[in-house]
Amino acid sequence: MAAPVIILRATGRVARRQALSRGSRWVLLAASLVGVGVLAYLAYDTIDTGASRLTWDFLTSYPSRFAERAGLRSSIIGTVWVLGATIVLALPVAIGTAIWIEEFAPKNPLLTVVKLNLANLAGVPSIIYGILGLAVFVRFASLGPSILAGALTLAAMIIPMTVIAAQEAIRQVPQSLRDGSLALGATHWQTVRHHVLPQALPGIMTGIILAVSRAAGETAALIMLGAFTFIAWDNTNLFEDFTTVPIQIYNWTVRPRQQGFQVNASAAIIVLMAAVLTLNLIAAVIRERFRHE
Amino acid sequence: MARLDLETVATRTRDQELQEGDRAATKMSTSGGLRPATEPSPGISFGEPLFVLRDLSFWYGNKPALADVTMAFPVNRVTALIGPSGCGKSTLLRCLNRMNELIPGVRLTGEVTYHSQDIYASDIDPVEVRRRIGMVFQKPNPFPKSIYDNVAFGARVNGYRGDMDELVERSLKQAALFDEVKDDLRKSGLALSGGQQQRLCIARALAVGPDVILMDEPCSALDPFATLKIEDLIRELVEDFTIIIVTHNMQQAARVSDFTAFMLAGEDGAGRLIEYGPTEKVFTNPEEQRTEDYITGRFG
Numbered sequence: 001m002a003a004p005v006i007i008l009r010a011t012g013r014v015a016r017r018q019a020l021s022r023g024s025r026w027v028l029l030a031a032s033l034v035g036v037g038v039l040a041y042l043a044y045d046t047i048d049t050g051a052s053r054l055t056w057d058f059l060t061s062y063p064s065r066f067a068e069r070a071g072l073r074s075s076i077i078g079t080v081w082v083l084g085a086t087i088v089l090a091l092p093v094a095i096g097t098a099i100w101i102e103e104f105a106p107k108n109p110l111l112t113v114v115k116l117n118l119a120n121l122a123g124v125p126s127i128i129y130g131i132l133g134l135a136v137f138v139r140f141a142s143l144g145p146s147i148l149a150g151a152l153t154l155a156a157m158i159i160p161m162t163v164i165a166a167q168e169a170i171r172q173v174p175q176s177l178r179d180g181s182l183a184l185g186a187t188h189w190q191t192v193r194h195h196v197l198p199q200a201l202p203g204i205m206t207g208i209i210l211a212v213s214r215a216a217g218e219t220a221a222l223i224m225l226g227a228f229t230f231i232a233w234d235n236t237n238l239f240e241d242f243t244t245v246p247i248q249i250y251n252w253t254v255r256p257r258q259q260g261f262q263v264n265a266s267a268a269i270i271v272l273m274a275a276v277l278t279l280n281l282i283a284a285v286i287r288e289r290f291r292h293e
Numbered sequence: 294m295a296r297l298d299l300e301t302v303a304t305r306t307r308d309q310e311l312q313e314g315d316r317a318a319t320k321m322s323t324s325g326g327l328r329p330a331t332e333p334s335p336g337i338s339f340g341e342p343l344f345v346l347r348d349l350s351f352w353y354g355n356k357p358a359l360a361d362v363t364m365a366f367p368v369n370r371v372t373a374l375i376g377p378s379g380c381g382k383s384t385l386l387r388c389l390n391r392m393n394e395l396i397p398g399v400r401l402t403g404e405v406t407y408h409s410q411d412i413y414a415s416d417i418d419p420v421e422v423r424r425r426i427g428m429v430f431q432k433p434n435p436f437p438k439s440i441y442d443n444v445a446f447g448a449r450v451n452g453y454r455g456d457m458d459e460l461v462e463r464s465l466k467q468a469a470l471f472d473e474v475k476d477d478l479r480k481s482g483l484a485l486s487g488g489q490q491q492r493l494c495i496a497r498a499l500a501v502g503p504d505v506i507l508m509d510e511p512c513s514a515l516d517p518f519a520t521l522k523i524e525d526l527i528r529e530l531v532e533d534f535t536i537i538i539v540t541h542n543m544q545q546a547a548r549v550s551d552f553t554a555f556m557l558a559g560e561d562g563a564g565r566l567i568e569y570g571p572t573e574k575v576f577t578n579p580e581e582q583r584t585e586d587y588i589t590g591r592f593g
Contacts, residue, residue, distance in 0.1 A: 179392065179430060180434040180435075181436070182392065183390065183423055184427075185421070185423045185424025185447060187420050190450045195436060
C-alpha cells in the first residue's frame with residue numbers, strides 16, 4: 001500500500017532529449033557567430049585600411065590617376081542620379097503590380113504563372129539584367145551607357161523583388177479590415193486606398209529599402225552596360241555617361257597594389273556602407289511612425 | 294436613381310405585398326421533400342417585409358451552404374438566426390448585403406429582395422446595396438484610426454456633405470458610446486475595450502445611414518457585461534432600425550429577438566430553414582421536434 005515512487009529527475013530518454021536540446025542551443029549560437037564574426041572582421045579590416053583616407057576632400061574630389069588626390073565626387077553624384085531615377089521608375093510599377101495581383105486580379109491559372117515568374121525573376125543574377133540592359137536600353141533604344149539606361153536596368157532588376165515584398169505586406173492585412181470597409185459601402189479602390197495600403201505600408205517600405213539598397217550596391221549590371229568610365233564632371237541630366245560608388249570601388253580595387261588605390265577602395269566602401277545603413281535607418285523610422293499611427 | 298426606385302417601392306399597395314407573400318408561400322409548399330412547414334412570414338402579420346428570400350441556395354465552390362431558404366424579415370424588429378455551427382446562418386446573413394460574393398468561387402440561386410428590389414439583379418451595384426445595409430462582424434474590427442475617423446469613414450466615402458462633427462456625435466450617441474469616449478475622439482479605436490470597439494463598429498455602421506443592421510454573432514468575443522450592453526443597445530436601436538442577428542447563444546436570441554429562425558444543415562452540408570416564428574413561440578412551443586431538441590440542448 002506504499003505510495004508509488006515518482007522520479008522527477010531527468011533520466012533515460014528525457015535526459016537524452018534534454019542533452020540534445022541543450023546541445024542544439026550551442027550549435028545554433030555557433031552558426032550565428034560564424035556569420036557575424038566574418039562580417040565584423042571584414043568591417044574592421046575595411047575601416048582599418050580606409051579610415052585614414054576618409055576626408056571631406058575625398059568626398060568632393062573627382063577621380064584622379066593619383067590615389068591621394070582621387071575622390072568620390074562624380075560617383076556619389078552618379079549614384080544619386082541613378083538611384084533616384086530607378087526609384088521613380090520602379091516603385092509605381094512595382095507597387096501597382098502588387099496591388100493588382102493581390103486585390104484585383106482574377107484568381108486564374110494565368111495569375112499563378114505570373115506569380116511564379118515574378119519569383120523566378122527575383123532570383124535572376126544581376127549580370128543577366130546587365131546583358132538585357134545592354135541589348136535593349138543601350139543598343140536598341142540607343143540610350144548609350146547613360147544614367148537613364150542604368151536606371152531602367154536597375155529598375156527591371158528590383159521590380160520583381162519589390163513586387164514580392166509588397167504582395168507579402170498586402171497579404172498580411174487582415175480580411176476583417178477589408179470586410180469592415182466594404183460593408184460600409186466603400187468601393188474596392190477606396191478600401192485599398194484608405195485601409196489596405198496604410199496597413200501594408202511598413203512592410204512595403206521594408207521591401208523597397210532592401211531593393212534600393214541592392215540597387216545602390218549593384219556593380220556587375222552597370223559595368224555590363226558600359227558605365228565603367230572616367231567621369232570628371234557633375235552629372236546634370238539623364239542622358240549623360242555616369243559612374244557610381246560601387247563601380248568606382250571596383251575600379252580602384254583592380255589597380256596594382258602599390259599605387260595606394262586599395263586605401264581609396266576601403267574608404268569608398270565605408271561611405272557606401274554608411275549610406276545603406278542610413279537608408280535602412282530612415283526606413284525603420286518611417287515604419288515605426290506608421291505603426292504607431 | 295436608386296433613391297427614386299426606393300420611393301416608388303414605398304408606394305406599392307398592400308395587395309401587391311400580399312400577392313408576393315402568397316407567391317413565396319406557394320413556392321415553398323410546392324418544392325416538397327424535406328421542407329419546413331414555415332410560412333415566409335411567420336405567425337403574425339408584420340406589414341411590408343424588408344427582405345424577402347425566395348428559394349435561396351448558396352454554394353462555396355461545389356460545397357452547398359444553403360438550400361432553398363424562403364423567408365421574410367420584418368421591418369423594425371429583431372430577427373435572430375440560430376442553429377449549430379455550419380448551419381449556414383452567417384452565410385445567409387452575408388447574402389443579404391452581398392458580402393458573400395467577395396469570396397471567389399461562390400454561387401447563388403434564388404432571389405433576395407430588399408424593399409422589393411432584387412439585390413442580385415444585373416443592374417444592381419453591390420456598393421449601393423452595402424451602404425444601405427449596415428453590418429457588424431463577429432470580431433470587433435475597428436479601423437486602426439481614431440474613433441472619429443472610424444465613424445466618419447463610411448460617411449466620407451459615401452460623399453456625405455453635412456456637418457461631420459455632428460454626424461459623428463449623433464452616431465456615437467445612438468450606439469451608446471459617446472459618453473465613454475467624448476473626451477478624446479482622437480484616440481485610436483483599437484485602444485478601446487472589446488465591447489466599446491463593437492459599439493464603435495455599430496456607430497460606424499449607423500453613420501452611413503442604413504435602415505437595417507446585420508449582426509454576425511456580435512457578442513461572441515465579448516464578456517457577459519459587454520454583451521448585456523450590446524443587447525440593451527439592440528433593443529433601443531430596433532425602434533429606428535431593422536436588426537437581423539446571428540447568434541450561437543440561445544438565451545441571447547430569447548432575450549433580444551422578436552422573431553427567431555432555426556436553421557440546420559442537412560446531410561449534404563447545406564443549411565436549411567427548419568422553423569421560423571415569433572421568438573416566444575419558437576422557444577416555448579416549437580412546431581418541429583428538431584427545434585425543440587436544439588433549444589433544450591439535446592444536440593448542437
